[in-house]
Amino acid sequence: MERCPICRARLNETTTCRRCRAELGSAQAAEALARRLEGRAMHRLAIGDDDAAARLLRRSLRLHASPQARDLARALERRRGAGSTGGGTDVLALETGDGVKEMQLW
Ligand SMILES: [Zn+2]
Numbered sequence: 001m002e003r004c005p006i007c008r009a010r011l012n013e014t015t016t017c018r019r020c021r022a023e024l025g026s027a028q029a030a031e032a033l034a035r036r037l038e039g040r041a042m043h044r045l046a047i048g049d050d051d052a053a054a055r056l057l058r059r060s061l062r063l064h065a066s067p068q069a070r071d072l073a074r075a076l077e078r079r080r081g082a083g084s085t086g087g088g089t090d091v092l093a094l095e096t097g098d099g100v101k102e103m104q105l106w
Contacts, residue, residue, distance in 0.1 A: 001028050034064035041072060050080060 001024065003010055016023055022029035039054035053076055060069045 001031050031064040034060045034066065034069070037063070038066065038069045038072065041069075045072065045076060046055075050076060 001010060004017040004020060004022060004024065005027065006022045007017060007020040009017055010031075011017065011024070015025035019081060037056045037060035041053045041060060043061060046052035052074075057069060057073050057076065061073065079105075
């Protein structure tokens with residue numbers, strides 16, 4: 001997290017925003033966890049374990065929807081869509097804000 005999500009001030013590796021004083025430690029921890037999950041998803045995708053990759057990506061996107069995780073989700077969806085006849089929109093349901101579908105997935 002380079003900038004405060006509230007006021008957009010640069011954070012300079014601190015957990016409290018110097019401008020608006022927002023406490024961002026837990027948000028930064030969630031983002032770090034999301035990146036770890038994203039890395040694990042990438043590893044699973046690389047070894048062909050698409051189901052595990054999709055689960056990890058869903059968790060990652062829920063915590064922090066980084067552009068990289070979204071790209072990975074799209075790539076996974078394309079691959080799953082090409083290889084199966086249904087259920088190909090599971091991961092993307094999170095990023096398109098489809099709350100009902102999202103709840104069904106969990
Ligand atoms: Zn701020």
